[in-house]
Structures are given as C-alpha cells and as structure tokens.
Amino acid sequence: NAGVTQTPKFQVLKTGQSMTLQCAQDMNHNSMYWYRQDPGMGLRLIYYSASEGTTDKGEVPNGYNVSRLNKREFSLRLESAAPSQTSVYFCASSEAPSGVYGYTFGSGTRLTVV
Amino acid sequence: DQQVKQNSPSLSVQEGRISILNCDYTNSMFDYFLWYKKYPAEGPTFLISISSIKDKNEDGRFTVFLNKSAKHLSLHIVPSQPGDSAVYFCAASAAVSSGSARQLTFGSGTQLTVLP
Numbered sequence: 001n002a003g004v005t006q007t008p009k010f011q012v013l014k015t016g017q018s019m020t021l022q023c024a025q026d027m028n029h030n031s032m033y034w035y036r037q038d039p040g041m042g043l044r045l046i047y048y049s050a051s052e053g054t055t056d057k058g059e060v061p062n063g064y065n066v067s068r069l070n071k072r073e074f075s076l077r078l079e080s081a082a083p084s085q086t087s088v089y090f091c092a093s094s095e096a097p098s099g100v101y102g103y104t105f106g107s108g109t110r111l112t113v114v
Numbered sequence: 115d116q117q118v119k120q121n122s123p124s125l126s127v128q129e130g131r132i133s134i135l136n137c138d139y140t141n142s143m144f145d146y147f148l149w150y151k152k153y154p155a156e157g158p159t160f161l162i163s164i165s166s167i168k169d170k171n172e173d174g175r176f177t178v179f180l181n182k183s184a185k186h187l188s189l190h191i192v193p194s195q196p197g198d199s200a201v202y203f204c205a206a207s208a209a210v211s212s213g214s215a216r217q218l219t220f221g222s223g224t225q226l227t228v229l230p
Contacts, residue, residue, distance in 0.1 A: 004157070031215035040123070042203060042220040043158070050215035058217065090157055094216070102148045102205070103218060105157030 002026050006091050006106035013081040013113045021076040021109050023091030031094045032074035033058075033103060034066060036087040043090065049074055081113045117141045118206050120221035128229050133191040135224050137204030140185065144206040148218065149178060149189050152201045161202075162189070194228045201225050 007022045025032065030051045035043040035058075045058030047066040055066050063085060065077045074093075078085060088110050092103035119138045127133045139147075145166040150158035164171040164178045164187070171178050177190045191198055204221040 033215075033217075035220075040222055042118075042120075042222040043218075044220075045217055048215055048217060056214075092157075102150070102160040102163060105159070107155070107157045 004091055004093055004104050004106035006089075006109050008109060009107070010110050011112070013078075013111065015082060015113060017081050018077065018079050019081065019111075020078075021089055021091075021111075022073070023075065023106060024073045025091075025093040025104070026072065027093060027104065028071070029093035029095055029104070030071070032068065033092045033094070034064075034074070034076045035090045035092065036060065037090060037108075038087050046076065046089075078111075081111075083113045085111065086113045087111060115140075116222070117144075118204055118219050118221040120204055120224050122224050123222070124225040124227070126227045126229060127194045129196055130193045133189075133194045133198065133226055133228070135189040135191075135202050135204075135226065137187050137189075137221055138185060139187075139206050141206070141208065141219075142185070143208040144219075145209055146207045146216075147178070147180060147187050148205045148207070149176075150203040150205060150220075152203060152223070158203055191226075194226075196228050196230050199226060199228050 004025045033048040034046040049055045049068040052071045088108045091106045094103045148163040149161040151161045152158040180187045201223045203223045205218040207216045
C-alpha cells in the first residue's frame with residue numbers, strides 16, 4: 001500500500017551540482033507528474049508523462065529534465081542546480097486519460113540549493 | 115497570470131462552526147474542480163471534486179459548490195474539527211486530446227486553523 005514513493009526526502013546541494021529525484025508508483029497508473037511548491041505560489045507543474053515513453057513540459061520546465069524509465073518510475077534531474085530551484089518537489093500519478101479523480105501525491109522532496 | 119486563485123492565505127474558525135474556503139478561476143475550459151488537503155511534511159491528499167455540469171457535491175462534512183457564471187467555487191466544512199487544520203488547495207483541470215494527460219492547475223492555498 002505504498003502509493004507514490006519519492007527519494008530522497010531531504011537534500012542540500014551547492015550551486016552547480018547535479019542530482020536526480022526519484023519517484024515510483026505501485027498503482028499501475030499511466031500518467032505521472034512533477035510539481036514544485038513554493039511559498040505563495042501553490043504547486044506548479046514542471047514536467048509530466050502521459051504514458052510510458054512520453055514526456056511533456058509543464059509550466060516551469062527550465063533547468064530540469066525528466067526520464068520515464070518504465071511505467072512505475074519517473075525521475076527528475078537538475079543538471080546544474082541554482083538557488084532558484086530551492087523548493088519542495090512533489091511527484092504524482094493518475095489514471096489516464098480522464099484523471100478526473102485527481103492525482104495521488106508522494107510525500108515530497110525538500111531541496112535546498114546554497 | 116494565475117488561472118486559479120485563492121485570495122485568502124489563511125482562515126481561523128472555532129471548532130464546531132462552518133469553514134468556508136473560496137477559489138476563483140479564469141479559464142472557461144476547466145471542467146473538473148478539486149480540493150486537496152495538505153498537512154506539513156506530507157503530500158497533498160485528494161478531498162473532494164466536482165464536475166462543471168454540477169453545482170454541488172457533498173461528501174460527509176465536506177461540500178463543494180460551483181458557480182460557473184461567476185467562475186467561483188467554495189468548500190464548506192461543517193462542523194469544523196481541529197484535525198481539519200491544514201492547507202487547502204483548490205485545483206482545476208481541462209479536457210485534453212486523446213493520448214495526453216490531464217494537468218491540474220493549483221491555487222496558492224489557504225491555511226485553515228480550527229481553534230478548539
């Protein structure tokens with residue numbers, strides 16, 4: 001009964017370092033998403049994957065790349081971290097194509113870039 | 115330009131009273147609206163949704179009202195309980211073409227505090 005699992009939960013990076021945030025879901029959902037949450041901004045979509053083998057940009061994709069490794073896993077990579085990428089990152093998944101019941105979210109990764 | 119707006123960053127209510135959280139949207143293509151609840155250090159969890167063809171949906175203590183002409187929705191919690199203290203996000207979604215995936219557009223959230 002894991003749902004959506006994100007690793008790591010916390011990370012501190014220096015400016016210019018790279019890292020990959022991992023996400024896996026066990027609900028056999030087709031669609032997966034990466035959001036970031038910033039104070040006063042709500043959750044903003046970075047990238048999403050409608051189905052295995054496809055990825056698309058969301059509202060704030062600059063500075064990020066994604067990989068849909070298989071149906072279960074969707075990773076987010078920061079190639080050269082910047083302080084503006086300090087945020088809480090949430091991965092989510094949903095049934096497709098309707099998704100009308102919304103997403104199931106992971107518990108988040110709190111990233112600080114110094 | 116925010117398509118989904120929650121203009122009240124915070125709301126305090128006495129236990130047992132009604133909590134009313136408000137949300138406005140601008141995109142007339144939105145056809146599903148959802149409310150999520152978020153506790154600190156956890157991911158948002160789905161609370162209740164409403165289709166644009168309805169004006170009300172009820173689930174236990176939670177009721178969502180949709181006013182399409184005003185592009186406004188609200189979440190009513192009756193009676194409010196201390197465990198309801200959390201951040202509440204309004205979200206909206208529009209239909210997409212076949213093969214794509216619905217995206218949720220979120221408001222900035224309202225921190226609800228229910229006082230014992």
